[in-house]
Amino acid sequence: MCGFRMPGIVADNPGVIRKNIQLPASSIFSSYLYLHNDAYMKFEAVTIKDIAKALGVSTSTVSRALRDSYEISPETKELVLECARKLNYMPNPIALSLKERRSRSIGVVVCEIANSFFSQVINGIESIAYDRGYNVIIAQSNESVEREIMDLHYLSSRSVDGLIISLSTETNDISHLQDLHNKGLPIVMFDRVTDEIKTHSVVVDNFKGTYEATEYLLQKGYKRIAAIANSEFLSITSERLGGYKDALQAYGQKFNKSYVKHCFYGGMVFSEIEDAVNKLMTLKQPPDAIIATSDKLTTGCLKTLMRRGIKVPDDIALVGFLNSDIAELMNPALTVVHQPALEMGKAAIELLLQLIESKRPVTQFEKRVLTPTLVIGKSAMDVN
């Protein structure tokens, strides 16, 4: 463990620091011990050196015993282990990271954790990572490439053993990721992915998601279905709009370009959505239904409509992606496309650990595609 400094009290001379290695561990953190006076000072954690000193052996012996090396006698091993337990020895992960250039931690980059979809994915990731001995470091890009680059830099400088990422909306140039990938950093992409990097990825069948959403509306009799989408750079955007267009075609409806609005920042700036909705609603022929192709767009859209006094589904129908656990508390008429976020997280970390722990170069990459669910709203929205 580290040594925290009590401001104003200095005990920096290593020769002066004392570690009372006789004291028994009183708690998980008792590797810091009190000095003879009652002032708190800078404490050193118990290190292998302390164990070595206490036992009169060398640090290498201690290290070997702790690592369960074969070249050690059972007796000394037992002795060391016992002593380590008594002193509540905890290996210093920072020293290990420096030495081994790995940290037993994996980095996760998402645009925002306040988004239910992403926090659920993170929960999926953590649920498996911890069991496998990895810690998870979360970084938010806030939909900014600049920030994404900083995050990646931070994570890689912290020697993360692998990376799980959903690209920011601004990210059209992925050279920063490509660089890390080229250097051999195991990467798994999810949600917003790119083909330019040859690695595992986890997505939902976005095409299917919007296809079914659109089909649902078409079958209900809606004739002028608009779509609000994210930045055109994002993989999810083209896929989701693809499903929308194909469904229209399949049902013999013409695709109307003015019925599609993009929000470059995916609704991080609320006015984007407002503008999009307003533009749609002020068309000569305003839509009778809207498909919102992301969580943030769905809620933003609903908010805007509500604020404008436009009733869903009476005045207009709305179907959208949504992963909030309180979705069911919202407008009961709302039909949502639900993504299996937890499973996506689990799949991502599993694939990543596979990459990390594989001894030989991986050449076959998997694009794991999970199936979204169309959850039909309670109130029917039938027109015509």
Next chain:
Amino acid sequence: MCGFRMPGIVADNPGVIRKNIQLPASSIFSSYLYLHNDAYMKFEAVTIKDIAKALGVSTSTVSRALRDSYEISPETKELVLECARKLNYMPNPIALSLKERRSRSIGVVVCEIANSFFSQVINGIESIAYDRGYNVIIAQSNESVEREIMDLHYLSSRSVDGLIISLSTETNDISHLQDLHNKGLPIVMFDRVTDEIKTHSVVVDNFKGTYEATEYLLQKGYKRIAAIANSEFLSITSERLGGYKDALQAYGQKFNKSYVKHCFYGGMVFSEIEDAVNKLMTLKQPPDAIIATSDKLTTGCLKTLMRRGIKVPDDIALVGFLNSDIAELMNPALTVVHQPALEMGKAAIELLLQLIESKRPVTQFEKRVLTPTLVIGKSAMDVN
């Protein structure tokens, strides 16, 4: 930066690794360079050693130049800085952490990031931390002490410079925190705090929050107001129930113990809330209003009522804490107690940085109390 390993290709002999310090930086990550053949291998980041070698000076000189030490000639400093820039040198934070026992990062422990309140607090923390040169490491306790202890252990082993924490519901023994605090780790508590640790804290006026909520219902004419609360161990629980009780008293209503239900896990287990609501609704004299004293309890309560077909506010009134950004999309009759989460995060990190960066021991601790807002629902809920 660290060196990532390309599986199957080994270049572990330091003598064999080459760093072409002539190559110009091509991107932020180009501190890794390619070998003469096209295979990717284990790359070493540019270190001060490389700069020293390139310039024919010692590493200490380089270090001094980079640290902007006074004991260095302007010329060499310029030279070193230029070279560092050219080679795209990036200091290795792990080496620094090991040496300095600090990491320029701060740890944040919350029960769950999927909770809007906490992710907003985290956003507040990050917004300031990054500007001040600190990274934020997020850890979730999932309302488990065991996990909280693990998180603290992880964070302290990573040499975080400070800690911001909201206690888990299971945490009645805070010795694990106390230990870290005694060792001089700067700690700021928020939301769920404890007096046992003498340090800064940030909370909302919980008493006021429920007092006003209760008062609101009383003024509307409700006579049998129940409350659903978290574990009795939590600071927020007693404070929030305090406001509820006092408001009842102020309005001449008798406090009825059977109208108060506790959810030990604060609704992490949904059945807890269901049970609580069910028990309330099956009393001989069921309540005509419920106050839910946390975000999770509010949504859980609403869900349960909805599933049981109990209409809010027609059959029963509901007022609760809620910080979701989509609160307005829920039942418009809902009156909520809103906490200034972003501000709480900002206050917490500011107080923490104050602790971290203060040169002298801090003896005066501040309990910063922010004011919650009662946001009255759209539909009036008048009875009597």
Next chain:
DNA sequence: TTGTAAGCGTTATCAT
């Protein structure tokens, strides 16, 4: 002003 060397905690290599 600059260089040398020790040290942060650990492991790997090479002796013994």
Next chain:
DNA sequence: ATGATAACGCTTACAA
């Protein structure tokens, strides 16, 4: 089976 030593990247007395 065990110990001495070097090394990971960096800073900082101490020497020169």
